[in-house]
Amino acid sequence: MNQYKIYIDMMSDHINAINATINCLYATADFYRRRRLLNTLRKQTRELDRLLRHLKEGTDQKTHRLEMRFTAEELAQYNGKNGYPAYVAINRTVYDVTDIAAWGGATHFGLTAGKDVTAAFMSCHKNQNLLSDLPVVGVVVDG
Numbered sequence: 001m002n003q004y005k006i007y008i009d010m011m012s013d014h015i016n017a018i019n020a021t022i023n024c025l026y027a028t029a030d031f032y033r034r035r036r037l038l039n040t041l042r043k044q045t046r047e048l049d050r051l052l053r054h055l056k057e058g059t060d061q062k063t064h065r066l067e068m069r070f071t072a073e074e075l076a077q078y079n080g081k082n083g084y085p086a087y088v089a090i091n092r093t094v095y096d097v098t099d100i101a102a103w104g105g106a107t108h109f110g111l112t113a114g115k116d117v118t119a120a121f122m123s124c125h126k127n128q129n130l131l132s133d134l135p136v137v138g139v140v141v142d143g
Contacts, residue, residue, distance in 0.1 A: 014051065018048070024037050025041070063099045069140075070094055071142070078113065079114030080105070084097040086114055087114065088115065089117065090117060090118050090121045093129065096136075
């Protein structure tokens, strides 16, 4: 699944949730319920805005290649499960290991995708040039 499709699917889910919340707003007359629904709607639109900014900021204007920025929490979603690709971080660079045979099943010698595997990588492959063949999808940021 390519990166744009993942973002499109996530944004579609948020739009569906927003529409459901709007439908509930129309259906209820209770003041306090409406306020809770409006707060929910505000959170949902904020999350949709965050996804859009993430997508926009992550696109390299020269190559139109998506350079995603991940927090550790966001990277954890890319564990090779539920239709997500398998990503790992090494020295803050995020690599796509989805199609790498050694990472079959999104695991590699006890390591799992969706995590920073720098320490394990350095202890086993420090002097080997293995990363140049892996697709880079982004970077890990603090936050």
